[in-house]
Amino acid sequence: MSCMSDKTGKLITDDGSRLDGRRADEIRPMKIEIGVLSRADGSCYLEWGRNKVLVGVFGPREAHPRRMQRADTAVIRYKYNMASFSVEDRARPGPSRRSIEISKVSREAFEPVIMAELFPKTAIDIFVEVLQADAGTRTAAINASSIALADAGIPMKGLITSCAFGKVDGQIVLDLNKEEDNSGEADFPVAMTQDGEITLLQMDGHLTSEEIKKGLELVRKGCKEILEIQQAVLRRKFETPIEEPAKETSMEEISDIENKVVEAEVSMGYASEAKVVEEIHEEVKFFEEDILVKIAEEETVTEDIQEFEELKNKIEEPESLVEEKTLKEIIVAEIEEKADLKASLEINPKITEFEELELIEEEYFSSDAEKMTFESEEFAEDKTPLYEQSINEEVTSEKTFESKNELEFKDKSRKKVHAEEAVKVEEKYEKENSKGPWRVVKDPSESGSKGDKDE
Amino acid sequence: MSEVIATLKKDYIYNLMVKGKRQDGRGFKDFRDIKIETNIITKAEGSAKVTLGDTQVLVGVKLQIGTPFPDSLDEGVIITNLELNPIASPDFEPGPPKEEAIEMARVVDRGIRESGAIDLKKLCVTVGESVWIVFIDVHVLNDEGNIIDASCFAAIAALMTTIVPNEQQGIGDNVPLAMKEIPLGVTLAKIGSKLMVDPSLDEEAICETKLTIVSSSDGSVAGMQKMGSVSLTEAEVLEAIDLAREKATELRELYLEGLVRKG
Structure with missing residues (x-):
């Protein structure tokens, strides 16, 4: 206060820069250290210009005296204290009226964000020591307290950021220093949440409402800058470093879907591996979508023509049929086998599930070949003429190569392959006849790999 | 006690607010009835009692010769004190001022000081040696809400009727205290999404936050x-600034401008 009297020189030069070289909308340089006190639950040392502020946070801890306790929430206590050596003329130690007021408004600045209701009957203590003062100590203390609270792990809805504006030489400027504050015409400290809600507001001096409006804009900008500094400091202490992946992900790894997913889930904590999992999920999703699309298309029987052409070709070429059997052939062979060796049906349970089998079996034993053909046609009803045609041809060719089949089935391993072939064809029929996707959510490649495993 | 009652009344006051009404039938921008009595304490150099609804605040101004502050050697000194006397409310306890009292005192003080209401240069007796110290003591007699506006009001009214007792010190004739400005505090309470002036005790107890603006x-x-x-x-x-300025202008014209020359 004593240095105020003979400061009459200009505080802002004609080109708009201030005594310390700042522009009107610039804050003083800020330096923050976190976790500087070992005994406090959270702490912060902050330098802002020539201000030096130290904050320690304790709690939530038992509230003393007990009558202070609140049954539904924690009490927040904020004590702003100035060291006697922090100002030009020694300050009387102990609480002054000024420090009591600052403590109250600062506490209220934090009450909207601290989730005190989580800790009933406790106290959260915030102790501020101003070690060196150079105007704007309450805003400095609030910025430091915000970080100390986060350091202590006190749940908060967001950080509180504080900055003042004032009027110097008739101009609205941000973050006054001591010289500016002494001869300034107004001082307007503000604290706000990350969303810009004002939690502390004080003012003294002389301002018009237009100047206040302009000042609030400046403060908003200043607070945004300070918030970035605060966040950077907290990130530096608490952010887990992202580790590089051990090796690059190849397509083979992606193809081994099941293993990968299990592996990656264990170490979800690492962003790089989480990314792999994500990719795999994408892959699987893509597959599933693809299948669903295919199913939908098959229901309308437009895309399947090519496959039936192939089937048709096979039937037309006798040589190929020696090796690759059609459904009917296999069924017939199966039935023969069953008649001779009753146990053979167990080879692939899917075949037993095939409802048509029993029907055909009966028909076979009644030796009614004509009826069988008819049933097959009925089986393929509502299909395209091409489809019907192929079925008819199938049945005809079955009769023709019956004798050859008998020879083939002496080789047991071959028979197994044919049984699998039957499953595939069966699945195809299932798809074609199904009305809903739930019956046919089968991946062609999946059934193939299953076959491999069985062997 | 009043806290519990206020919590019970919270819904009631909220519902009224939604309908645009207040407990005592006022509009959001209406003050309660104001009554000002000045010069009621003849021993004091200036005094005023303000009744705002049922809230009663008495301010006495005393002047004493003292030494100036080293940073303003040719200016008088203002010292403001506010006491929440136990007589005013069952919630007030005897003892040194608590933070609420200190805060209010400082807000009243700042309004007077920063607006330049008192011509402090005219309170200088000998530069650097003796000046008049103006003690503004606010006594809250009955708390029915919005003590701070009543205090601002009473303080400025008391100052406007203060006589500087020069004769007592043998330094000339008694003169009225030189005033340059009439600052007035208007407090708005935020209840729900609405701002209302001059909160009553219940409104004050349940309101989310208050904003005092001295203009x-x-x-x-x-x-x-x-x-x-x-x-x-x-x-x-x-919004609050605009509203407070409007109300202050209105009240100043109604109650205070006539006081200036009376002294």
């Missing part, structure tokens, strides 16, 4: 203080 006769703002633990948006602050 001068030229419409400029001399002091502001947010009290309470809920945030305000910038729009609300700007």
Whole structure:
């Protein structure tokens, strides 16, 4: 206060820069250290210009005296204290009226964000020591307290950021220093949440409402800058470093879907591996979508023509049929086998599930070949003429190569392959006849790999 | 006790607010009835009692010769004190002023000091040696809400009727205290999404936050203080400033401008 009297020189030069070289909308340089006190639950040392502020946070801890306790929430206590050596003329130690007021408004600045209701009957203590003062100590203390609270792990809805504006030489400027504050015409400290809600507001001096409006804009900008500094400091202490992946992900790894997913889930904590999992999920999703699309298309029987052409070709070429059997052939062979060796049906349970089998079996034993053909046609009803045609041809060719089949089935391993072939064809029929996707959510490649495993 | 009752009344007051009404039938921008009595304490150099609804505040101004502050050797000194006497409310306890009292005293003080209400240069007796010290003592007699506006009102009314006792010190004739400005504090309480002036005791107890704005006769703002633990948006602050300035102008014309020359 004593240095105020003979400061009459200009505080802002004609080109708009201030005594310390700042522009009107610039804050003083800020330096923050976190976790500087070992005994406090959270702490912060902050330098802002020539201000030096130290904050320690304790709690939530038992509230003393007990009558202070609140049954539904924690009490927040904020004590702003100035060291006697922090100002030009020694300050009387102990609480002054000024420090009591600052403590109250600062506490209220934090009450909207601290989730005190989580800790009933406790106290959260915030102790501020101003070690060196150079105007704007309450805003400095609030910025430091915000970080100390986060350091202590006190749940908060967001950080509180504080900055003042004032009027110097008739101009609205941000973050006054001591010289500016002494001869300034107004001082307007503000604290706000990350969303810009004002939690502390004080003012003294002389301002018009237009100047206040302009000042609030400046403060908003200043607070945004300070918030970035605060966040950077907290990130530096608490952010887990992202580790590089051990090796690059190849397509083979992606193809081994099941293993990968299990592996990656264990170490979800690492962003790089989480990314792999994500990719795999994408892959699987893509597959599933693809299948669903295919199913939908098959229901309308437009895309399947090519496959039936192939089937048709096979039937037309006798040589190929020696090796690759059609459904009917296999069924017939199966039935023969069953008649001779009753146990053979167990080879692939899917075949037993095939409802048509029993029907055909009966028909076979009644030796009614004509009826069988008819049933097959009925089986393929509502299909395209091409489809019907192929079925008819199938049945005809079955009769023709019956004798050859008998020879083939002496080789047991071959028979197994044919049984699998039957499953595939069966699945195809299932798809074609199904009305809903739930019956046919089968991946062609999946059934193939299953076959491999069985062997 | 009053806290519990206020919580019970919260819904009631909220529902009224939604309908645009208040407990005592006032509009959001209406003050309660104001009554000012000045010069009621003849032993004091100036005094005023303000009755705001049922809230009663008495301010006495005493002047004493003292030494100036080293940074303002040719200016008088203002010292403001506010006491929440136990007589005013069952919630007030005897003892040194608590933070609420200190805060209010400082807001009243800042309004007077920063608006330049008192011509402090005229209170200098000998430069650097002796000046008049103006003690503004606010005594709250009955708390029915909004002590701070009543205090601002009473303080400025008391100052406007203060006589500087020069004769007592043998330094000339007694003169009225030189006044340059009439700052007035207007407090707005935020209840739900609404701002209402002059909160009653119940409104004060349940309101989210209060904002006091002290403005001068030229419409400029001399002091502001947010009290309470809920945030305000910038729009609300700007709205409050406009409302407070408007109300202050109105009250100043109605009750105070006639007082100036009376002294």
